[in-house]
Amino acid sequence: MSRNHLKNVSTEHPIHPGPAKKPRRESPNQLHLNPRYEHPTFVTPFTTAFTSATHFSDPTTNAHVGPHPFVHAVLPNIIDPAFLEQVKQALLKEQYYHKSNDLYEFYQSEDFKITTSPCLAELRDAIYSPQFVDTMSRLTGLELDPTKIDLSAHQYHHKGYLLCHDDDIKDEKKGTGRRIAFIIYLVDEDWSEADGGALELFAADSDGYPTKITRSLVPKWNQMAFFKLSGTSYHQVAEVLTPSRIRLSISGWFHGPLKRPLLTTQTLPIPPTDLSLSDYIHSQYLAPTSFSNIRDIFLERSSIELQKFLRPEIYDQLLHEFDDGTAQWDPTPIGPAFVRRYRRLRPAPPTSTLSRLHTFFTSSAFATFLTTVTNLRPTAHNSEVRCFAHGDYTLLHDHAIEREGLDVVFAMPRVPGEEEAGWDERWGGRTHYVADAENLLTMVPTANTLSVVLRDEGVQRFVKYVNCETKTKEGEKMAERREISLIFYEDPEGGGGGDEDPK
Incomplete structure (x- = not known):
């Protein structure tokens, strides 16, 4: 001690x-x-001597660095x-x-x-x-x-x-x-x-x-x-x-x-665009009454799930790109293992549906949509496209704490057999929002669903370990939790210039 x-x-x-x-x-x-x-x-x-624990002496000032018994220095x-x-x-x-x-x-x-x-x-x-x-x-x-x-x-x-x-x-x-x-x-x-x-x-x-x-x-x-x-x-x-x-x-x-941030991703301003919401979002969410209903629910609960969010043809094109290899996951899981394990998407062709959709979710048009339904005014974001399969997870860690923000996750899971069956809770892979060891909210990945959660200071989230039950039959492809994950911020810096990372 x-x-x-x-x-x-x-x-x-x-x-x-x-x-x-x-x-x-x-x-x-x-x-x-x-x-x-x-x-x-x-x-x-x-600096070279101090950071590498080697000797250094400056003849002009008699300043020196000593490596033993631990690195120290003297500046006369x-x-x-x-x-x-x-x-x-x-x-x-x-x-x-x-x-x-x-x-x-x-x-x-x-x-x-x-x-x-x-x-x-x-x-x-x-x-x-x-x-x-x-x-x-x-x-x-x-x-x-x-x-x-x-x-x-x-x-x-x-x-x-x-x-x-x-x-x-x-x-x-x-x-x-x-x-x-x-x-x-x-x-x-x-x-x-x-x-x-x-x-x-x-x-x-x-x-x-x-x-x-x-x-x-x-x-x-x-x-x-x-x-x-x-x-x-x-x-x-x-x-x-x-x-x-x-x-x-x-x-x-x-x-x-004590340590450099364990998770790093770039926080970016939201660029002005001329994209149209109706080119991507299902029409049921674009009527003025829909905006009002969504906003009322969000303001009451600080969270909402919008099912069948994308137009059906857009979502079908998205799934097809995963099947034909247009969208490919990096085979090496991202870490460190005491914080997270999952795969990120490799860069997709700019003309692909997935690339166009990612551009849409990070656009000023979509930010305006979020403002309409949440009363928040996001000006910056960070994002990643990621996949959780058997053995993947995220963990809470003192050196990898996410700054508070508006969590926006678009789910596009792969489910063995019938897609309509949905994600089985027995597989794990759910998102848990917690504060002081209390579970505040649990989100299950659901196909073509946008979840929006306002995460205040002191609230953290993690994705539960995806277990072996995701493979239900011999030779059948395993279930995967696939998603576009974003955090939106209301200030230009986005909380320290990008030192936080979506979880």
């Missing part, structure tokens, strides 16, 4: 370290990152020295709280999120500015979040310490957490190894437990040390040995997603 309770304390006593020196300037300067650290000739080899002269001196003087006037328990002995300031010091607020805003966070993202190869501020100052007095821990705190449900730990040192310029307070890094054994210290970084004025967090990023602050100095530092974390 990780020991990461730096803000859970057993004793907490405010202290004032005494009168502070007068700042060098009355108003704080804007923070300036050493321009060398943004130059491509530095960024490229640094990180900030404009005059501004950092102002920060130091502001910190010496701050109130600190005594933090003491089994793990540590030090003094900590208030969180910089609530600081009233203009100088410290400027530093905070600079460190978590999009420009600086983007630089750190490029240097580390990690996606980092500039909106999550996690920053404070620390004083280690004589005999102060912080024992072995890993800092690896995550929110598994949200899929986010600490990605990079960093320390900016404001110690005296002649601080040495004999003063203690080194950042010590531990190697880990095959079970992931810390063994021995294999790297020791001595604090240096205006130096930033940082490292990537993991379950084995064990480190500690060695005991401060000098009775006449204070080990002063600012430390914090950059947060971000």
Whole structure:
């Protein structure tokens, strides 16, 4: 179990370290990152070393990356020295709280999120500015979040310490957490190894437990040390040995997603078209009274199923293309297996009925139809044509959560024997909408049926495993759940530029 309770304390006593020196300037300067650290000739080899856990040293700045015992880096002269001196003087006037328990002995300031010091607020805003966070993202190869501020100052007095821990705190449900730990040192310029307070890094054994210290970084004025967090990023602050100095530092974390999105598909704007609804949709759904009836049901239930949705000749042409090989499925199922398994359609000829139908479902004409029957105004979508056969499914997963939207699924299942028999519920393959372990809605794939479901925040869906019962007779083709699956959004970005995927 990780020991990461730096803000859970057993004793907490405010202290004032005494009168502070007068700042060098009355108003704080804007923070300036050493321009060398943004130059491509530095960024490229640094990023390569950090992401591949190899050695790197920059002769111009003495910045370096070390791969052992886990990847870490040091950036000397990180900030404009005059501004950092102002920060130091502001910190010496701050109130600190005594933090003491089994793990540590030090003094900590208030969180910089609530600081009233203009100088410290400027530093905070600079460190978590999009420009600086983007630089750190490029240097580390990690996606980092500039909106999550996690920053404070620390004083280690004589005999102060912080024992072995890993800092690896995550929110598994949200899929986010600490990605990079960093320390900016404001110690005296002649601080040495004999003063203690080194950042010590531990190697880990095959079970992931810390063994021995294999790297020791001595604090240096205006130096930033940082490292990537993991379950084995064990480190500690060695005991401060000098009775006449204070080990002063600012430390914090950059947060971000724990993994890249597991499911990716492109979210696209809805293009203007001159397609006609009557060329595709059965006439029973195009009368004004039909629009009104559909809308009333949808507004009451947030879902509706429209059976025999396409004109019969269009649907027959669609089935024929599956039979004659015009529409072909990729033989390799899409994954990863702990999230989903099914096949996607290979690109079909542009003149095929299936291609024309997909164009129709993603058109402004169809979006207008959805607006009429739902009162929603979709402006973007993502889509895929997919097939679930025996052994296929989708699963709920914390790192593959769909953004809320309007789910639109057109079903075109293959059913052995008579098509009119319909999909047998014993086969599995149904769509379940759930929230907090409660099943809210179950949808059975039905031939030539359009289902429309408004999926709010907190509601997720999955397709139940398709079982062996789909093959009912020896030598008979197995049943398949075939569909055009779309999600429509009301905002242009579609929830993060396409990081979500239909399920």
